[in-house]
Amino acid sequence: MRFGSIIKVALRALLRNTMRSILTALGIIIGVGAVIAMVSIGNGAKAQVEAQVASLGQNVITVFSGSMSSGGMRGGWGSAPTLTIEDAEAIEREVTGIVGVSPEVRDRNQVLANGLNWNTSVNGESPDYPDIRSWKIASGAMFSDQDVRSVAKVCVIGKTVADQLFANGDPVGQTLRIRNIPFKILGVLDSKGFNLFGQDQDDAVLVPYTSHMKRLSRRTNISSILIQAASADVIDKVQKDITEVLTQRRKGREPDFTVRNQVELAQTATATTQTMTLLLAAIASVSLLVGGIGIMNIMLVSVTERTREIGIRLAIGAHGSDVLMQFLIEATILSSLGGVIGILLGIGSSQLVSHLNGWPVLVSTASVVIAFVFSAAVGMFFGFYPARKAAQLDPIDALRYE
Amino acid sequence: MPPVVKIEEIHKIYESGEVPVHAVRGVTLEIERGDFVALMGASGSGKSTLMNLLGCLDRPTRGRYLLDGIDVSQLDRNALADIRNQKLGFVFQGFNLLARTTALENVELPMLYGARKFTTKQIRERAMHCLDIVGLSQRFDHFPSQLSGGQQQRVAIARALVNEPQVLLADEPTGNLDTRTSAEVMGVFQKLNDEGITIVMVTHELDIAHFCKRNLILRDGVLVRDESVSNRSFAATELEKLSSAEAAAKLTGAKS
Incomplete structure (x- = not known):
């Protein structure tokens, strides 16, 4: 039919x-x-x-310091004071195919401004940090390498901090007190929202890592190093090279750090x-x-x-x-x-x-x-x-x- | 010219029950072209079984059946379907038209199956021509439910004719019709027979059998009588008689 x-x-x-x-x-x-x-x-x-995941930054590699044991208690990654600024400088100097490095020191502090106060995360970073995290400055500017060298009392604040302390007015040019030390606000970061783990990324204050170490936390070591590779193709090679450089610097001692990259997290x-x-x-x-x-x-x-x-x-x-x-x-x-x-x-x-x-x-x-x-x-x-x-x-x- | 239907010592035994039923017990028969045969018998005489065998709906258990010179007794299912499509036309007691399908589409149906390929236009024209033969071309777009019993049966006859069959098989074609409509339908058969079409019909009504040329009587699966009809009825005269009888009984208005 x-x-x-x-x-x-x-x-x-x-x-x-x-x-x-x-x-x-x-x-x-x-x-x-x-x-x-x-x-x-x-x-x-x-x-x-x-x-x-992409908003965390493109092709980012993170070096954490190792874990520390004291009296049988083992801390997590980053608990051992084993990473130093020299490690970060060595990576920047010796590894090819990287476009940015930022040593990180973090702690939480009560910050004051405008007669108000707010508890937030104060992060010591390098000027490369916004580029590594692909984070734009909404107004003002990021602090410079000069500020890092001179241990300047300057900062860039996140959107949440700006909203909490400077509800009606431009925070740029004003002063923020951290541990009673006045920091001049150079810029405000663009809003980035919550990250994968539900943390408000805008609730942060960025200061030069040198200022953080010498004026605020008084630490001699850093907790992690953020490195941005030039492209996704070289990320594995860069990761390998970083491991090699850090291992060499430890001269045969057991490696006391871990190197992770974003791709693993994304996967x-x-x-x-x-x-x-x-x-x-x-x-x-x-x-x-x-x-x-x-x-x-x-x-x-x-x-x-x-x-x-x-x-x-x-x-x-x-x-x-x-x-x-x-x-x-x-x-x-x-x-x-x-x-x-x-x-x-x-x-x-x-x-x-x-x-x-x-x-x-x-x-x-x-x-x-x-x-x-x-x-x-x-x-x-x-x-x-x-x-x-x-x-x-x-x-x-x-x-x-x- | 060879006979169009030639069956030799044909038997049909049904094995389905506990006891085998010997429905047809050795029938030998020849039907010439242009013949008009009534197959009669009481119920259980095997006439339906014989009709199914003649219609290639069923295969004989024993014996030979030559239809138009072809031995069809051992053909397979699909070959039998093609034989039914090309060489046979069926008219059933219950008309068996497809419901909710127009008269024209019902008549077109056999042309949609079968090996011969027609264009849509050819199919339409042939179907219309066959409806014209049975006098229903004006009602081509009616559904079976919109037609009377006699009209439905005429559509069924048109459908049976459409592939120009060798034999027209009718199983109690007037069984569901009243006297007048029966005479009308028999008139259509007689007209077709006059034009040379071979017709075999099953009936249990003697007066209907008298419209045919030849009567076969079957009893217990055996052919017991085969005779020509001497005092044959003709549809035109029978209808005339009916009209005057009805007029006398004041059933209908008298015709001038």
């Missing part, structure tokens, strides 16, 4: 029981819609994590969302399976109802394959129409979720194509048994069927 006629007959049969067809397709609609929505939201979450973070996406999609595809069984059920009912029609067709010369094709195409049309509606529904609901929650949502073409092909395949798979049952009917019995 011609393909066009088969399609026409199938559509007519589906339209005859419009309500039933819609309800049958609903299983597929929900299944496909759920898969599309889950994958889209999952992809969006992944993109957001990647963006957050860990995206792997988690990837797993979640897969899990959700797997759960959603169970409903596709249930939808397929619904199609099979209705096709079986349809074959029984139309036994006489099948008998007539067989009697006037239809081959079993014609009848098989007819029911198979009917099931496939039902499921792929359900698939199309489900795709639209999935895109719509993921857009809605993104609109309501402000999550980014990425509808991937691949997931749409796969969902469509899969829904058509579900129809074919679950339609095959009823169609074969119809095709194998005996024309005499089918004609007599009441």
